[in-house]
Amino acid sequence: MATSPPTLNPAQLQAVHHLHGPCLVLAGAGSGKTRVITHKIARLLEAGLAPKEIAAITFTNKAAQEMRERARELVGARAAKDLVISTFHSLGVRILREDGTRVGLKEQFSILDSDDVLGVLRDAGGATDNKLARQWQWTISLWKNLGLNSAAAAAAAKDDDERVAARVMALYEERLAAYQAVDFDDLIGLPLKLLTTDDAARLKWQTGFRHVLVDEYQDTNAVQYELLKALVSHPDERRAGRFTAVGDDDQSIYGWRGATIENLKRLPQEWPDLTVIPLEQNYRSTSAILRAANNVIASNPKLFEKKLWSDLGEGEPVRLVECDGEDHEAERAVAFIQAIRARGVESAGAQAAQGAEVVKFSDFAILYRANHQARIFEQKLRAAQIPYKVSGGQSFFDKAEIKDLCAWLRLLVNNDDDPAFLRAVTTPKRGIGHTTLGKLGEFSGKWKVSLFEALFTESLAAQMSAKALGSLHEFGRYVNELQHRATHTRGGEAARALMLEWLKDIGYEQHLYDTEDNEKAAQSRWTNVLDFIEWVAKRCGGGLANDGSNQIREEQTVLEVAQTISVIISLAERNEEQDQVTLTTLHASKGLEWPHVVLAGVNEGLLPFKADDEEMTAHRLEEERRLMYVGITRARRTLAVSTLRRRKKGRETIQGVPSRFIGEMKLHEVQVREDPRERLKKLRAALQAKVDTTPPPER
DNA sequence: CATACATGAATTTTT
DNA sequence: TTCATGTATG
Numbered sequence: 254m255a256t257s258p259p260t261l262n263p264a265q266l267q268a269v270h271h272l273h274g275p276c277l278v279l280a281g282a283g284s285g286k287t288r289v290i291t292h293k294i295a296r297l298l299e300a301g302l303a304p305k306e307i308a309a310i311t312f313t314n315k316a317a318q319e320m321r322e323r324a325r326e327l328v329g330a331r332a333a334k335d336l337v338i339s340t341f342h343s344l345g346v347r348i349l350r351e352d353g354t355r356v357g358l359k360e361q362f363s364i365l366d367s368d369d370v371l372g373v374l375r376d377a378g379g380a381t382d383n384k385l386a387r388q389w390q391w392t393i394s395l396w397k398n399l400g401l402n403s404a405a406a407a408a409a410a411k412d413d414d415e416r417v418a419a420r421v422m423a424l425y426e427e428r429l430a431a432y433q434a435v436d437f438d439d440l441i442g443l444p445l446k447l448l449t450t451d452d453a454a455r456l457k458w459q460t461g462f463r464h465v466l467v468d469e470y471q472d473t474n475a476v477q478y479e480l481l482k483a484l485v486s487h488p489d490e491r492r493a494g495r496f497t498a499v500g501d502d503d504q505s506i507y508g509w510r511g512a513t514i515e516n517l518k519r520l521p522q523e524w525p526d527l528t529v530i531p532l533e534q535n536y537r538s539t540s541a542i543l544r545a546a547n548n549v550i551a552s553n554p555k556l557f558e559k560k561l562w563s564d565l566g567e568g569e570p571v572r573l574v575e576c577d578g579e580d581h582e583a584e585r586a587v588a589f590i591q592a593i594r595a596r597g598v599e600s601a602g603a604q605a606a607q608g609a610e611v612v613k614f615s616d617f618a619i620l621y622r623a624n625h626q627a628r629i630f631e632q633k634l635r636a637a638q639i640p641y642k643v644s645g646g647q648s649f650f651d652k653a654e655i656k657d658l659c660a661w662l663r664l665l666v667n668n669d670d671d672p673a674f675l676r677a678v679t680t681p682k683r684g685i686g687h688t689t690l691g692k693l694g695e696f697s698g699k700w701k702v703s704l705f706e707a708l709f710t711e712s713l714a715a716q717m718s719a720k721a722l723g724s725l726h727e728f729g730r731y732v733n734e735l736q737h738r739a740t741h742t743r744g745g746e747a748a749r750a751l752m753l754e755w756l757k758d759i760g761y762e763q764h765l766y767d768t769e770d771n772e773k774a775a776q777s778r779w780t781n782v783l784d785f786i787e788w789v790a791k792r793c794g795g796g797l798a799n800d801g802s803n804q805i806r807e808e809q810t811v812l813e814v815a816q817t818i819s820v821i822i823s824l825a826e827r828n829e830e831q832d833q834v835t836l837t838t839l840h841a842s843k844g845l846e847w848p849h850v851v852l853a854g855v856n857e858g859l860l861p862f863k864a865d866d867e868e869m870t871a872h873r874l875e876e877e878r879r880l881m882y883v884g885i886t887r888a889r890r891t892l893a894v895s896t897l898r899r900r901k902k903g904r905e906t907i908q909g910v911p912s913r914f915i916g917e918m919k920l921h922e923v924q925v926r927e928d929p930r931e932r933l934k935k936l937r938a939a940l941q942a943k944v945d946t947t948p949p950p951e952r
Numbered sequence: 953c954a955t956a957c958a959t960g961a962a963t964t965t966t967t
Numbered sequence: 968t969t970c971a972t973g974t975a976t977g
Binding site for chain 1: 968969
């Protein structure tokens with residue numbers, strides 16, 4: 254975090270003390286917006302609001318967690334506990350858990366994750382390949398974010414692909430309803446439906462929250478806007494519009510997934526008494542960096558006038574690094590890191606008495622446009638023995654096969670876990686299709702019981718064929734038996750044996766080979782499965798705990814371990830507080846900061862991104878420019894912008910065109926430093942390229 | 953002709 | 968990394 258002064262600046266104060274009307278805070282990058290939000294929460298409490306009457310909405314769980322933490326430091330644990338600080342989606346869950354029955358949901362509805370959704374779509378659309386299903390998933394989600402249902406989508410479909418997607422969407426809607434399941438987009442859409450169609454519910458939620466704060470407001474989509482509007486409206490006009498929207502139009506980079514800055518434009522129109530407060534003082538970056546950022550964004554049309562400044566001094570000039578290809582670029586990024594560390598260590602040595610800085614690896618980030626760019630940087634960093642972490646990479650526990658097994662274990666722990674039931678009952682396929690599951694879902698919804706409970710109900714027999722019922726019962730009996738065994742199997746050896754037997758019973762290895770056309774892929778998935786089994790078995794075994802506590806751990810049953818599995822997973826994933834260079838996409842970097850940043854691959858075609866078959870509209874170019882702006886403003890002290898003069902394309906080397914955004918930065922103090930050793934490398938690379946392009950001898 | 957391996961290309965992401 | 972396409976081999 255950038256260090257901010259102990260007191261709020263005038264603009265921040267104004268935002269914090271404006272309690273009674275609609276307020277839009279235009280929070281430039283690094284201007285202390287989380288500070289404003291948390292102080293405003295404190296001010297609202299002071300003014301007499303109860304914690305549960307204040308809602309602060311974020312986009313990610315991480316942001317929500319961080320905000321609650323910061324709020325707690327300010328207002329104490331007691332008050333912080335009851336504040337409603339959550340993501341849009343978890344607020345949606347909360348609303349639906351309380352009042353979902355009023356829009357036709359059963360008490361215990363399931364929430365499908367995107368893997369589950371993909372499965373349903375593949376099945377509903379009769380697709381054999383994931384690619385098409387993924388396409389549908391993306392399109393349908395976008396439609397839902399725009400507030401369209403399948404009927405509206407069908408009417409608006411522009412081509413055959415979209416018409417097919419709309420048809421699949423209709424089937425998808427039917428199945429979700431039958432399963433009594435919702436997807437992530439429904440977590441916004443259904444609460445909105447509730448608030449617009451049910452007077453009692455609307456009144457309840459409108460009066461329940463007396464002030465709503467929204468973080469990253471520029472990222473809201475059409476449906477989220479409507480939900481917010483519904484929440485902050487009020488039958489008593491004097492109590493309407495109690496909200497604080499915090500955002501930055503210059504950092505709106507999620508247009509492609511439905512976010513729209515229309516939501517910013519219409520705010521002053523819909524709320525004429527809106528107070529707009531720009532936060533322009535930046536507590537993060539040097540003037541040299543901010544100047545480059547301001548210069549770039551100046552080419553975009555302005556919604557609101559805003560210009561960042563800081564009093565952290567001019568700082569080092571922004572460096573422009575011109576590279577001779579991707580390899581070269583990665584090598585120079587490594588050199589940049591090593592040079593700054595060498596400098597830091599040196600000065601730390603000289604001024605050790607004054608506690609001078611030591612430059613850590615975690616002070617660096619390499620930012621790029623597309624994930625695949627990370628590969629070459631990983632390679633070079635590894636070669637240089639520099640520790641790094643790639644953000645956004647899929648974790649072990651996100652792999653489909655691990656999620657399959659976790660679904661089974663969750664079902665053993667809690668028979669009423671419907672999403673787990675749906676996943677387990679269809680993995681591997683055992684002749685229970687959507688018709689049977691639809692009937693089961695309908696039945697469970699009607700009688701307000703879980704899917705698993707419904708399965709053993711006598712009157713279910715009237716709903717389906719004897720064969721379908723038989724399959725369900727067989728599955729149910731097997732789950733019961735497995736559950737029984739898992740409850741009594743204690744210790745690592747026994748656990749391993751039980752789990753292997755279980756996988757054999759359900760034919761999981763065969764299932765992998767059946768569903769994966771590539772044998773190697775199936776093999777690697779199976780290896781993951783075995784690793785997972787070992788992982789669980791180890792925790793079932795007794796002996797010395799491996800957390801360094803030197804405590805003797807009791808042997809556990811498989812079921813006991815399964816019960817704690819989600820906790821262990823989240824702990825394992827959080828365990829990454831290490832000194833590592835960060836590699837991340839520009840999109841995922843928003844909201845973060847580092848002392849030293851490399852912007853990589855700043856070339857026409859990549860940033861701004863341009864697909865061959867797509868034309869570059871002004872609109873798209875502006876969003877790409879904002880992405881560049883976000884990248885620049887991540888840096889606190891030094892920024893290196895690297896561009897490729899040459900790029901490899903197949904065996905050929907083609908010319909690379911530096912991004913127009915580089916010119917827009919107006920760097921007068923351009924530095925293209927090239928170490929003599931670098932030049933040597935360059936020559937060698939050129940030679941190598943020649944060798945590579947020489948045709949091989951004929952056979 | 954079919955399968956296996958190699959090679960090259962690749963938006964951006966959360967819930 | 969993953970995915971698709973092309974080439975070589977049986």
